[in-house]
Amino acid sequence: MLEQKNYQFYNNQIIFIILSSLIPGLVFTILAWMNQIVTGALVWYALLILVSIWGIILKYQYESKAMNPDELSQWYAKVTIFYYTIFSLWTLLFILYAVEVESKLHYIVIFMQLGFSVIASALLVIDRKIFVPILLILLLPLSFYFFYMDVLYGYVLAVFNMVFLGILLYASNNTYKLIQKNDYQAKHDMLTGLYNRRYFLEYMEKMIIRLNKSKKIAYLLLIDLDHFKTINDSLGHEIGDQVLQSVARRIQNFTEDKHIIARFGGDEFTLLSLEYKEQEYNSDDAYALAKELLDILKEPYRINQHRLHLSASIGIKQITASSSNGNEFIKEADIAMYEAKDAGRDGIILFNEHLAKRVQAHHETEQKLYFAFKDKAIKLYYQPLFDKNKVMIGCEALVRWKDGDTYIPPDIFIPIAEKTGLIIDMGYYLLEEAFKTLVEWHQKGMLIQHFAINISVKQLLVDTFSDHVEILCDQYLSQNVREKVYFEVTESVLAEDVSKIIGTMDKIKSLGIQFSMDDFGTGYSSLATLRQFRSNYLKIDKQFIDEVHCNDDDHAIVSATISMAHGLGKKVIAEGVETKEQLEALCGLKCDLIQGYYYAKPMPLKQACEFIKHNYKAC
């Protein structure tokens, strides 16, 4: 398929070629008239005007209508004929006047042939199918002419002319190849040979303009491979690259050039469908196409000696006439794709109204959160922690956001803060607040032993995080107070850049702060992760605690977790303990620390202070 930019290029040349034909053509016609050999020249000039009008119509068509790829290639075929015709007219003029030696018009037509061959080789250089025939049409008759003069210098000129033709063809061809290469590199992904993100977006913007005029419908697929990182991490980037190439080939063979496909980045691919009339479009068809593609992508891959299985999550977004731009459509396909990931991967989700509303709500929360943070409406609450002897020994700092009269739970806004990056500033602020509270309590003699602070994976991934923690430690916490601080991190950290995370954790540990593995059992836990994650505590998630007293399976899981943790020299915290029965079951299993509504809910600073004072003797 010939690309958009080339159409534009050829469209741009039309007026120049017309003007550089009409003006010298007129001069020639006047000269012919002065020499009373006017009839042929007039007929010729009339033909030139007609062809020029056709050229202008073609230019108008290109500029007034957003053409689809089929229409564009039809238009291009006509423009090609236009260029052949207008240059052939000069050859016609040459044939008519080459024998006119009396008034020396033959010199002019010879010059014109040479001049136009230079124009053609310079201006029409980006398509070989255009410039090669035109150069032949212009220059071959000239060589015949020189040859048939039947004199020595005629033969020499014929040969020179052929050499000149050869040089022009060679030079144009070189430029053509260079332009093609640059053009290819600018538009393609070097690894897979598919279109790149930039070209895809450019194409999409043009398609949106077309759809806005034609009221047709297309759809966009965003295809993201599942767990591709694991392949890269375990088998190396070379194998990873080969997998991406195989995936690209499969998508290419599947679409057979019908749809526009691109590697959007990393392990993400995009597909832009054909344009359908409203009555021909059915979202089930888009789904069926995605399903067929997904099945193809899931067939096993044989790469070197490896046999690999892959799946993908696919988001689909319908593209209709609207004021949205390409990036907005991509964003919505992306949302649908993430929805497919959240639903367990290996699936397809169509972006719909429900998703759109959720995104809108999400967006609003995002905006509000930013201002809430600025206005200091984000505060810390503290939930006490008890040991197995029912003695309060510490607490966990939990963030709270009161938006007007309603509390927005951290489960909602922390992921948003993580996505927008606000978690970095917010986390730093909360850490400082928590440190200030801890030091204040210690100054008042409330010597709590375990002070838990939740830390997001995103914070741990920031290079400067451990430096920030060090600055705060130096500012607020003496060595013995630092040892009471536990950073709670979920085991999902180990799905990220493990060596980086472990490095940061080690630096923080060297400051005296310790770690707890939060939500244990819900995420990526494996025995290997346990070993890597050198935490002092495991915090068993509430879902295992809820029925620990009445469900044999949960009881067995909690029991095994506690034994294993103790075996590894770690202590265990049970969170979400709400009843006496749960507490007794946990005490029976020798759980070290208990946290939950049974003892106390999270409470604001003042109330937490009172609570600690009240329980102080026990501390």
Ligand code: C2E
């Ligand atoms: P988490 O760290 O697992 O925190 C425990 C959650 O369980 C808290 O919810 C707490 O209020 C709740 N909880 C404690 N005891 C009970 C109970 O007996 N029954 C019930 N039903 N719930 C109980 P919360 O405060 O809504 O926090 C939810 C999650 O948000 C936290 O889970 C943590 O992952 C995150 N989070 C909270 N504060 C922060 C923070 O300051 N920074 C970061 N990065 N994340 C935070």
Ligand code: CA
């Ligand atoms: Ca926690």
Ligand code: CA
């Ligand atoms: Ca938890």
